[in-house]
Amino acid sequence: MIFSTTYTTILATTALVLLTLSSTPNTVVEAHSWADCIDWKFNKSGGKQNWTDKGGRCTGYARRFPLGKAFGSLDSADPSRHYQQAGNPNTALPCSDHKHGKDVGSDETRANPPSKAYGGKYGRMTVTTVGDTLCVRWPAKNHAEKNEDNTVVQINLSKNKDGKDPTQQQLLKNTIALLPYKNCNPNSNSDRRACGGCFKVPVRAQGTYLLQWRWMLNKGEWYTSCADIQIGGGGNVSGPVSNLVSTIVGKSKKGKGKKGKGRH
Numbered sequence: 001m002i003f004s005t006t007y008t009t010i011l012a013t014t015a016l017v018l019l020t021l022s023s024t025p026n027t028v029v030e031a032h033s034w035a036d037c038i039d040w041k042f043n044k045s046g047g048k049q050n051w052t053d054k055g056g057r058c059t060g061y062a063r064r065f066p067l068g069k070a071f072g073s074l075d076s077a078d079p080s081r082h083y084q085q086a087g088n089p090n091t092a093l094p095c096s097d098h099k100h101g102k103d104v105g106s107d108e109t110r111a112n113p114p115s116k117a118y119g120g121k122y123g124r125m126t127v128t129t130v131g132d133t134l135c136v137r138w139p140a141k142n143h144a145e146k147n148e149d150n151t152v153v154q155i156n157l158s159k160n161k162d163g164k165d166p167t168q169q170q171l172l173k174n175t176i177a178l179l180p181y182k183n184c185n186p187n188s189n190s191d192r193r194a195c196g197g198c199f200k201v202p203v204r205a206q207g208t209y210l211l212q213w214r215w216m217l218n219k220g221e222w223y224t225s226c227a228d229i230q231i232g233g234g235g236n237v238s239g240p241v242s243n244l245v246s247t248i249v250g251k252s253k254k255g256k257g258k259k260g261k262g263r264h
């Protein structure tokens with residue numbers, strides 16, 4: 001009798017442990033990414049890219065980006081940065097307004113003038129020139145592991161017109177770079193791995209542009225971050241689209257991960 005009672009207890013304990021183990025990954029992977037920095041400068045040029053806080057510093061940010069928060073912490077901290085576009089992704093609101101979206105992000109509405117969304121408690125605005133390299137950083141949020149596809153980050157760049165953001169359709173015609181999502185440094189904490197990609201600023205007339213960071217996690221599931229960037233100096237020629245192809249630095253490579261499964 002004692003034997004069977006003990007045996008039952010062992011079975012029950014094992015079931016509980018299995019239950020705990022199998023439910024843990026689901027809670028751990030529930031996280032999505034955003035652009036943490038728009039103009040990352042590495043301490044060391046050349047060699048391996050070091051995206052960690054110790055490997056460089058950020059000199060340009062997305063709109064109303066709060067300073068002083070730990071890298072990768074903004075999904076649980078206030079404000080949450082990840083904004084998932086709702087409805088048809090081709091016509092969805094390109095930048096979070098803190099009201100709309102499948103996941104409502106923080107307020108990345110265009111300020112008037114755009115520079116008002118920068119400085120003080122927010123990160124500074126990106127100032128760059130044609131031909132310069134911009135390096136954008138993001139946290140992996142558990143989506144850069146071996147069993148995940150190497151998804152793509154799009155960088156879309158459009159001129160602000162009439163004091164308004166371009167539409168997602170206009171942005172779609174102006175993709176200037178495709179960056180592999182899994183370009184990350186190692187870290188035992190898969191949520192906080194530091195990732196990023198670099199591209200050259202294409203030929204554009206001087207002015208303020210909307211740079212959209214746009215990442216597709218699952219088919220049709222897009223997350224965006226928006227930054228105003230000032231492009232100045234370095235010529236005033238509007239380049240034809242064919243010139244832009246050579247500026248695409250990172251080409252998307254399909255990972256060896258499982259396909260067709262939704263990730264969360």
Ligand SMILES: *[C@@H]1O[C@H](CO)[C@@H](O)[C@H](O)[C@H]1NC(C)=O
Binds near residue numbers: 048051052054055185
């Ligand atoms: C980044 O740089 C820091 C400081 O030099 C170093 O400790 C760290 O190992 C580097 N990380 C990578 C992934 O290169």
Ligand SMILES: *[C@@H]1O[C@H](CO)[C@@H](O)[C@H](O)[C@H]1NC(C)=O
Binds near residue numbers: 043053054055056057
């Ligand atoms: C790299 O830059 C960061 C930020 O400025 C600094 O904290 C870090 O100590 C630097 N690391 C090295 C190895 O110079």
Ligand SMILES: *[C@@H]1O[C@H](CO)[C@@H](O)[C@H](O)[C@H]1NC(C)=O
Binds near residue numbers: 206
């Ligand atoms: C740049 O070119 C545009 C279009 O040709 C023109 O309207 C603008 O005045 C120019 N800006 C400067 C700073 O030359």
Ligand SMILES: *[C@H]1O[C@H](CO)[C@@H](O)[C@H](O)[C@H]1NC(C)=O
Binds near residue numbers: 176
């Ligand atoms: C960005 O623009 C390119 C065309 O240049 C387009 O193929 C791509 O779908 C756009 N990305 C989005 C969805 O904004």
